[in-house]
Amino acid sequence: MAELQKAFRYFKAKDALCTLQSMKLKLSKPSELNDPFEFSFRFQEQDRAGYVEHQKYLKAWDNVAGLACFSLAGIDYPKRTVEDTRSEILLWSHYADHHKGVRIGFALDKDYDEFLSFPVDYDVEEVPVLELRKPDELKAMSADDKLNYLKPTMARKCATWRYEREWRILQNKILWKTVSNQPHAFMKLKEGAIFAVDFGVACGEEDKQKIRKGIADNRDRYASWPLFKVRQAKFHPTHYALEYEEIPI
Numbered sequence: 001m002a003e004l005q006k007a008f009r010y011f012k013a014k015d016a017l018c019t020l021q022s023m024k025l026k027l028s029k030p031s032e033l034n035d036p037f038e039f040s041f042r043f044q045e046q047d048r049a050g051y052v053e054h055q056k057y058l059k060a061w062d063n064v065a066g067l068a069c070f071s072l073a074g075i076d077y078p079k080r081t082v083e084d085t086r087s088e089i090l091l092w093s094h095y096a097d098h099h100k101g102v103r104i105g106f107a108l109d110k111d112y113d114e115f116l117s118f119p120v121d122y123d124v125e126e127v128p129v130l131e132l133r134k135p136d137e138l139k140a141m142s143a144d145d146k147l148n149y150l151k152p153t154m155a156r157k158c159a160t161w162r163y164e165r166e167w168r169i170l171q172n173k174i175l176w177k178t179v180s181n182q183p184h185a186f187m188k189l190k191e192g193a194i195f196a197v198d199f200g201v202a203c204g205e206e207d208k209q210k211i212r213k214g215i216a217d218n219r220d221r222y223a224s225w226p227l228f229k230v231r232q233a234k235f236h237p238t239h240y241a242l243e244y245e246e247i248p249i
Contacts, residue, residue: 005109006195007070007167010095013207016102020194020214023221024186027066027171030154031058035161039153040127048127060138064146065154065170066185070106072165085241087163092233092242096200099233102211105196106189107223108169115187116147120166122159128152195223198231198244212249219249 011019019025030039039058042048049057073087074080080088092099108117130149138146147170154170171187197215199208215222215230222228231244 006075006105006107007072008075008091008103008105008196009068009070010091010101010103012097012101013203013211016104016197017207017211017214019104020197020211021218022186023189023191023193023218025068025189027068027185027187029062030065030067031055031062033067035157037158039150040156041130041153042127043132044129046132057138061146061150064138064150066187067154068169068187070108070167070169072167073163075105084165085236085239087165088242089240090163092200099200099202100204100207101200102203102207103196103198103200103233104194105198107193107195116170118151118155118168118170120161120164120168121156122162124156125159128156191221192223194221195227196229196231198233201233201235201242215249 009025015026033039036051036054039061040048040054048054071087071091073084073091076084092101092103095101096103130152133141133149138149141149151170154168157166169187171185197211199211212230219228229246230249232247234243234245236243
């Protein structure tokens, strides 16, 4: 995973606290992603399947791969671009509980041999074309064959989502564990993998206190000083933009 160095992920406050305490990232199933156009495809010489049929395939693929999604928007702060500034506002609204959540910075240049890392390609207009395979046929394929078959659908998104500057990490040999009667899989983070914790502009004081305590209790597992930072997002004084002020734990 040498290609991806640092990236952000946005959380609700309670999920951020869980991540900071456990040093684990919850992986998503293909059928759990929020955009119904995710994993879009069509079979050779056929038009695209409708939504219901497409969901049947996604359900069949749920045991094939677990995904963790990250954003590069704002990673070069304070030298970020105007596009990054606008993107951050959307990302906080969309993924961090309307700015009430938390953004965590991850240094992912450690050795994660069991994962694949790749950027999302937005420079395509048509969905990928796959050789015809029925859900039952997919189930009979090996994990590696399934991955090679499905990867073109995982690495493409509609250009509307370009602002996210998304990178994806994929684990194809996963063990789903039952938690609260639901199957879950997690990516275990290496020591030093967390380098930043940013509070949203609307993050409540109670949530911030809990997270500060979680950080203090687990500080030796994060990046070393001065690389590790805790920051508060603030309104830019004149523009539709965000600034970040470093704050004590």
